[in-house]
Amino acid sequence: MTATMERREFLAGALALGACSPVVPASHAQESISSEGLAAHARRSGRYFGAAIKSRQLREDPDFTAAVARECDMVVEEYELKRGTTEPMPGKYDFSGADQIIAFAQQHGMRARGHALVWYAAQPKWLEPALKLANGGGREKLMTSYIDTAMSRYAGKIAEWDVVNEALEPNNGRADGMRQNSMWMQALGEDYIDIAFHRARNADPRATLFLTDFGLEHDSPRCERRRTAMLKLLDRLKARDVPIDAIGIQGHLKPFREGFNQAVFARFLDQLRGYGLTFSVTEFDVADRGGPPNPDKRDQQIAAVAKAFLDVALDNPAMRSILCWGLSDRYSWLSNFPDYKWPDGQLSRGLPLDGDMRRKPLWDAIASAFDAAPAIGRRRA
Numbered sequence: 001m002t003a004t005m006e007r008r009e010f011l012a013g014a015l016a017l018g019a020c021s022p023v024v025p026a027s028h029a030q031e032s033i034s035s036e037g038l039a040a041h042a043r044r045s046g047r048y049f050g051a052a053i054k055s056r057q058l059r060e061d062p063d064f065t066a067a068v069a070r071e072c073d074m075v076v077e078e079y080e081l082k083r084g085t086t087e088p089m090p091g092k093y094d095f096s097g098a099d100q101i102i103a104f105a106q107q108h109g110m111r112a113r114g115h116a117l118v119w120y121a122a123q124p125k126w127l128e129p130a131l132k133l134a135n136g137g138g139r140e141k142l143m144t145s146y147i148d149t150a151m152s153r154y155a156g157k158i159a160e161w162d163v164v165n166e167a168l169e170p171n172n173g174r175a176d177g178m179r180q181n182s183m184w185m186q187a188l189g190e191d192y193i194d195i196a197f198h199r200a201r202n203a204d205p206r207a208t209l210f211l212t213d214f215g216l217e218h219d220s221p222r223c224e225r226r227r228t229a230m231l232k233l234l235d236r237l238k239a240r241d242v243p244i245d246a247i248g249i250q251g252h253l254k255p256f257r258e259g260f261n262q263a264v265f266a267r268f269l270d271q272l273r274g275y276g277l278t279f280s281v282t283e284f285d286v287a288d289r290g291g292p293p294n295p296d297k298r299d300q301q302i303a304a305v306a307k308a309f310l311d312v313a314l315d316n317p318a319m320r321s322i323l324c325w326g327l328s329d330r331y332s333w334l335s336n337f338p339d340y341k342w343p344d345g346q347l348s349r350g351l352p353l354d355g356d357m358r359r360k361p362l363w364d365a366i367a368s369a370f371d372a373a374p375a376i377g378r379r380r381a
């Protein structure tokens, strides 16, 4: 534990959901909903709160759009800056969706993130065959051309980028825990990460460059292997002076499947901070399938584990922002993803607002975690 800030002792034992202290819900009767959103709570400790959105939601859903404007001071594209959407044909770009999201952020004075420049998934169908046909320099260009195009288009409007997303996959069997089922790893080896970050630094020197991954949160063998692989990767990248500024901890919690131990997660954040990196929770939500059938009881348990997680996250001075992967249960990938969707088709309850934009106990958990968080000084522009 660092001396810099009076750090709250964290429960060493794994958090059994039933044992969590229930979060006291504020009254959210419609008429009393205060304009003070989660971003206002975040700002008190010098942080940002945001959410992943889609341009169609901004065009077609005024209630949702108003909720984003009230609750957030940061946004990220849920899919509209992924190359599969923006470059359907080689060199033929469609940034129309991302442009609308960035325009919305500009209009509301919000910070914006870019997600994601180099990822193994959601790539255009033409890319992998092209990579296989290209020679060394050609393969590199196939990766760097998108970094140049996207970053130069949004320079000064997008403050931070997920440069490389989900580079880890210990289940692929490599000793280093790296993802082998990646067209970039197969085409360029691990150097693809070095090349991507150096290119990104050149493309927009003011942008904060993130390495982002999932499965870093829980007290489970799966997450322990992934944390170890992340730290080993950072050892190698730091030794090669790769210009990484920050780690994106996706934060997709699955408390009804894996335990959460505050001390384990706090130690990992301290280890990350030891590399001089900052970090953000970039895709926070709670998979609720398998939880109590009673939604109120489930909401309480979701809120309790979220508070335990966010208390650790926000206690670390290097934690700069919390973004949810969506804002309302009306729109969540959890409700469509086979592993997490409820067989009876009910909406998942893994986000701070319900399907009618009403604040849930999870909203209270996030607000009170921000309120309890130690201040980290002036926010970055």
Ligand code: G3I
Pocket (backbone or CB within 6 Å): 078, 079, 082, 122, 214, 250, 283, 333
């Ligand atoms: O908008 C098109 C629509 O025009 C088309 O008719 C339809 C059928 O192909 O596709 C629609 O696009 C879909 C898009 O979501 C919008 O709903 C894409 O096919 C679909 O692949 C995309 O899924 C996104 C997925 O990443 C892959 O990009 C999910 O919304 C998004 O929540 C999910 O997010 C990922 C993060 O990027 C990384 N971490 C995990 C997270 C959850 O899987």
